[in-house]
Amino acid sequence: MNRKIKLTPSLFCGLVLGLFLSVVAFSQAAASIGLAIDSFRPMGGSFFSWRAGQSKEAVALFSNGSRNSSASAERFGRSVLEHAPLTPRSLWLIGKSMELRGEMPQARRAMLQAERISRRDGAVQLWLGADRLRNGEIASGLRHYDLLIRSDVEAANSVIPRMALIIASPEGRRYLAPYIRETNPWLLNLFQVAVTDLPRAAPLAQLLIDRRKKAPNGPNIEQVYNPLMNRLVSEGSYSLALRLYPLLPGTSSESLRNVSGTIKGELDTGYPPFIWNFPDSNAQGAEFVSVEGGGTGLDVFGAPGTVGVAGTKLIAPRANDVLFWSVKDRAGNLEGSATWSATCLIGSSVGKKVESANMFDANAPLNRTLKMSMPSGCQLVRLDLNVAGGIGRDPASVIIGDLDLRPNAKAN
Template identity: 30%
Template sequence: MVRFRKMPSIGIEWRRLLSIRGAVIAILAIALAVFAFANAASQLGAKLSAFKPLGPAFYSNRADLVRLEVGIAKRPVAAGEQRFGATAIEMLSWSPLNARALRNYALHREAQGDVAGARKIFLAGDAISRRDGVTQYWLINDAAKRGNVSGALDHFDRALRTMPDATQPMIEQLAVSTILPEARQALTRFVRKDNPWLVRYVQAAVEKLPKVEPLAQLFVDAKQAPDLPALNTSYGQIVDGLVSDQKTALLQRFYPLLPKADRGDIKSIAINEDTFKGGYAPVVWDLGQSSDRGGALIKSGGTVGLELYGLPDTLGVAARKLIIPPASAQRFSWVATDRGSNADSAAFWVLSCLRDVGKAAVGGKATVGGKANGRGKANEVRSTNLLAAKTLRGQMALPKGCDSIMISFEIDGGTGRDPARMVFSSVTVD
């Protein structure tokens, strides 16, 4: 008979070991959870002082930073107090690479009269992060005070690129500075298609500047007007503003830079399809935006004509076109192919002399189809009523001594049911 020796029981030993192992794992898990919580809290900016000895990974001074900044906002002079400086230094000891902490310490140094020291600290913060608005604004003003326009614009550029939603006052300030020649000179390097804030800047300048001349001069100095669809409206406003201000010489330098503009637009008044394919009014034909008067290019029998009209009870300009005539030019001529009139309707070609304000303009006399009548001004020539003329052809003398001439078609729709209208196959200056 075989006898088996009874083995000692190990169940109790294993259970004891497993319980010890479980306790260790549980303790480690709790510790990791606590540290994870502390780390998450520090990332969210929660202030848990018990974790401060563990370092910045487990303790956030963000709440201290916010409290410090709120204090400055409420009482700016507080930046110069020793308590503020001590807190700012403590923030730096915890976050030496924190741009906000550097900025607060820089404000303290400035408040104590150490502008040079503040500048070094602000520049150090700028090297760490370009997204701190206070730092960029301080550096902009500091550079401007020292006459460093180019440096100020560098910080403008950084702020406008990194904080587009919070920098509208900056873009408006920059737009107004375009009046200054030194600012324009420094701004030319930012006139390029890949500049993300160029559109905002140009739109603000058109709106804020009393005259568009400085803005047009900037594009001339930069030797380009970037082809950006978002700028087409602004380009048109600049052209119209230069015409209104009679800045013809600058217009001739600015206009050829524009996308879809031709240098010859300002010297031609031809009626053809190419004339209406691009350009900016009134350097090209301006047919207006009114629903009761205006014009359109039409085709009839293989020929192209310009139809100009005015509805009944309408009085105003249906079309206009700026031209710089050749030095030898003496007359404006037209050929119409059709017309329609109402009772008391009338239509006139009006040639207005554009010159620098303060210079006297010399009016010419109309011939064959026109005359300088009492309704005209001293610097303009008006035709006779084209709707009552015996012929569809005519000509009139150009105003003399003009740098440029605005050719306008004025119409009175009269009384009736249909528009008063004329269709021109040709208009020329020779």
């Protein structure tokens, strides 16, 4: 039997209340997932997805950059401020719109007001940083970029290249100096971009030298210092390379005069070519080996029909320094050769080259001390081990021991 439901005042109120609560629940759910429904906008930030609307307007502003899109973005930003005032992104929309209209003072005021609300909005910090740098306010610009990267790590990809360019300027390096410390989370990223993208490596080296203390250390830092040293040498910035090397972590000033490859019984570590640099090649090369009588030597080879450098090292000789060595063993080929060459890179005899006798020659006795003078008046020398494989089936090879760089007065 059907019963007719009587619509009483209490039942009517209950239905209306239920409908209202359903709408409220739906609006909150929509806001939580970023669905912007304009009908809910007057209900405030808890019921309307301002973030979704802000993102939409920001994308339109960047994509079009027209007067219409800037006006739309400004209207939206002011609407957000009316219903939810603590929104720095809405102030950013207003400021960016003013910038597009050429109203820079008003845009700057809007951005500064946004920063006072929150310093963690990346878009605001990016705008303020770029604005400061345009006006030559480097210290302030870097401060904004630092805040941006710390609050939004992904933003580093857009900011770090701009900061790397600052290294090229002496004034810029002075302002960057406070950020060159091991505790800086974006330092490695900055160095990687600088050593890869800057036209020359010299400004980055100068930045580290000007600190007058050990360069920052940390995980993966060798990914920066290795290519930095190679670039300095390949670009001919020898003086900077010589000054920087002792400041790099894991280096020893003894490496600058060491030719044996070991220091106090341990393999000399650091960065080529201030430590021995051997090519990764099947044509010619060398490796460290133990030699009879103790110590470390070089096992050098050159494939038949090839000519090249089996090893290179930069050294900083003192006055009257002489290179000493002995030939421990050898297996030569017809027309094969193995010689030292010392080329001056810094000093009064720049470009002067000194070469040794052929170590495959019968006149070079085994297990006897041999020597070669360094170019006179030279503060930095490139020492090359040159090998010609000659004619034969097997590689030409020679084992060199007793390597030392010392004044001639101590010759045996």
